Amino acid sequence: xxxxxxxxxxxxxxxxxxxxxxxxxxxxxxxxxxxxxxxxxxxxxxxxxxxxxxxxxxxxxxxxxxxxxxxxxxxxx
Numbered sequence: 001x002x003x004x005x006x007x008x009x010x011x012x013x014x015x016x017x018x019x020x021x022x023x024x025x026x027x028x029x030x031x032x033x034x035x036x037x038x039x040x041x042x043x044x045x046x047x048x049x050x051x052x053x054x055x056x057x058x059x060x061x062x063x064x065x066x067x068x069x070x071x072x073x074x075x076x077x
Contacts (some may be wrong), residue, residue: 006065009045010045013045023065027067039059
């Protein structure tokens with residue numbers, strides 16, 4: 001799994017945020033568009049695209065997009 005593709009897929013879950021703000025180090029929960037609904041769409045995207053089921057705690061414990069990506073990688077091993 002490639003980080004750049006994950007960032008692109010992650011960014012697509014946001015309706016109004018500019019794609020250029022999404023990097024590995026983006027603190028996604030500080031974005032104006034972040035909400036509990038966005039969290040649910042991210043969880044569904046990860047399940048659909050990567051076959052990994054993450055929980056709310058995984059999102060809560062992640063600060064950056066890379067943190068979340070690392071959790072997904074760890075579960076795929």
